[in-house]
Amino acid sequence: MIPSQERNTNHDAIASIYDLKSPLERHDIVLECIDKLILKNIPEEAHIFDLGCGTGQVAQRLIKRGYQVTGLDSSEAMLNIARENAPNAEFILDDARYFKLPPTFHAVISTDVVLNYILSTEELENAFQNVYDALLENGIFAFELYLEELCESNWKNNESGGGVKDDNVWVDIWSYDQNIKIGRKDTTRFELINGNWQRLDRSFFLKAYSAAEVKIALEKVGFTEINIYDINRDLEVKKASETACIICHKPQI
Structure with a gap:
């Protein structure tokens, strides 16, 4: 492992x-x-x-x-x-x-x-x-x-998304670097834990x-x-x- x-x-x-x-x-x-x-x-x-x-x-x-x-x-x-x-x-x-x-x-x-x-x-x-x-x-x-060949036009649009549930809210923001062909998804998550909302941020990278x-x-x-x-x-x-x-x-x- x-x-x-x-x-x-x-x-x-x-x-x-x-x-x-x-x-x-x-x-x-x-x-x-x-x-x-x-x-x-x-x-x-x-x-x-x-x-x-x-x-x-x-x-x-x-x-x-x-x-x-x-x-x-x-x-x-x-x-x-x-x-x-x-x-x-x-x-x-x-x-x-x-x-x-x-x-x-x-x-x-x-x-x-x-x-x-x-x-x-x-x-x-x-x-x-x-x-x-x-x-x-x-x-x-x-x-x-x-x-x-299939995805690059969509990645260039920098589309965003997200969702809302009772104890979770999240937002995904996309960007794309055409020079290195790397897409980036920045995710912000708010989770309700013991009555308090806690924030977490992560970035995900994908190669085209x-x-x-x-x-x-x-x-x-x-x-x-x-x-x-x-x-x-x-x-x-x-x-x-x-x-x-x-x-x-x-x-x-």
């Missing part, structure tokens, strides 16, 4: 409101994509690795379908909630850039643009290598990603990769049959965000 100072632990601060911030139907949309592109091509009761599993919402949906699921996340607070949401899954506290697992899984998924939080192509390639090593031969890797950068990194570690789908246009998924789904395979040696 990687020490906390080397893991990205920013999401600990918003773990308890993560499911409030992200509507639960979004996870059903993710499962719809997974169903179309992966589940029909792996064995029944296959072992699936959920990289950046968050609060375990997707893991629990897969378990209900009869699959074995192991989830990994760098946020211990997220995993504490995931263990409640998906008690029959196995969860690992580690970082996508550093984890090491033997070839165990028929498929690896990464949803909710987790890999955009990796801010350099070198570290993204490291994550791809770790996934490759964890897959069985003929295994499938599928991940959701903001691609520069081009399709070419992603494909080159995947090929360098050995992935083949790389396909990139626009979730809205190519997969016809309603109410999806401006993301892509990238599918690739670990070949049989």
Whole structure:
């Protein structure tokens, strides 16, 4: 397990409101994509690795379908909630850039643009290598990603958002540096604790990769049959965000 100072632990601060911030139907949309592109091509009761599993919402949906699921996340607070949401899954506290697992899984998924939080192509390639090593031969890797070609116009709009609940109020403010292709989300949260409102501020950074950068990194570690789908246009998924789904395979040696 990687020490906390080397893991990205920013999401600990918003773990308890993560499911409030992200509507639960979004996870059903993710499962719809997974169903179309992966589940029909792996064995029944296959072992699936959920990289950046968050609060375990997707893991629990897969378990209900009869699959074995192991989830990994760098946020211990997220995993504490995931263990409640998906008690029959196995969860690992580690970082996508550093984890090491033997070839165990028929498929690896990464949803909710987790890999955009990796801010350099070198570290993204490291994550791809770790996934490759964890897959069985003929295994499938599928991940959701903001691609520069799809998202950059939206990021430039500096859109903001937020929400209000009985004991939580939060605001997200977006900005984008086109020169380095880094989006920044500044989150301010007010939480009612013992009758007093407490403030917390966190900044989250996401890298907009081009399709070419992603494909080159995947090929360098050995992935083949790389396909990139626009979730809205190519997969016809309603109410999806401006993301892509990238599918690739670990070949049989």
